[in-house]
Amino acid sequence: MNAVTDTTPAAWQDQLFDVLKRADIRQVGYVPDAGHARLIARCKADPEIRDVVLTTEEEGVALAAGAWLGGQRAALLMQSSGVGNCVNMLSLMRSCRFPMLMLVTMRGEWEEFNPWQVPMGSIVDPVLKLCDADVAKVETPDAVVPAVQNAVQLAFGGDRAAAVLLSQKLIGRKVWVK
């Protein structure tokens, strides 16, 4: 990955933001990940979206429950390792059938340089399924919008958790030495 693609947002990243806007997402909780940098910046710049920086990802699950009680839709942006931090809090969504939209940038699954990302990255899909979440994995730019639109429908139409895993194939290899 060269310096240009490192800073120029890919088209799918802005399309993803547009999907969240069309879905009327009003609170966005996140623990930052490089792969979500563009989306976080767009959310912060939008006066209709409350961006909520979290200390741990499970806070974003509880935030989404509160938002829904208040009649608003929320989303949680996190890296794959953050899924591990959410496990018990996701029982809140299942017990009460809250909608829960999660967008997960993957690490530890494709051209990974950091082996410490692999243990969690490799179990994200089964862990989320065990938590009763619907899981879709996206590896190409043209699949992003349909997958996220579908997750929005599953979550808010079906009162359940839905996650979209954004592959490292999509995001690109992390640049370790600049």
Place this chain on the structure above:
Amino acid sequence: MQANVRIATLDRRAAMATLLADRPANLFVVPGLGSCTWDAFAAGDDDRNFYLWGAMGGAAMIGLGLALAQPKLRVAVITGDGEMLMGLGSLGTVGMQKPANLAVVVFDNGHFGETGMQASHTSGAVDLCAVARGCGIERVMDVGDEAGLRELAGLLANSDRTLFARVRIAADDPPRVLPEKDGVAIKDRVRRAVAKAAGFTPA
């Protein structure tokens, strides 16, 4: 901090009853799992109580999401010291957002009461009021008597900034009184109450 435990004598059921006695129509309560949920139910079942039976560490964030969604409603998270300690970082997240309509109230008995009264961090090293201040919450109260409880009850209705209060309750274990347990029923009931109070149509 040992001193705090010795002077922590407020009765938790009476404290909850005082806080919710003249509850304004727009005050929603998120009681933390276990004892605080029993306390809130004992003070009078109410459509505006989001009883928690789990989600330990999540009470303050549930309150934050609701408070941000509905700025005209008042939201009081009322939870145990153990529950608060599990989500201590959420005080920092609350401090970043600072909604004026949110209060986080900790019924601090210095113990994990629900699980057999094991000493918690607030019996020793941890001062939750100092933590809250350090997280940027500007209005912090340390409540140890009836007058303090009544002042706090008033602020739940009208504080103009995010509020944190520690209420020093006695480490006792009153008989359990159990509210609705079905999460879907609890959620739908609160959502309908919010919709009514705030005037939106629940999906």
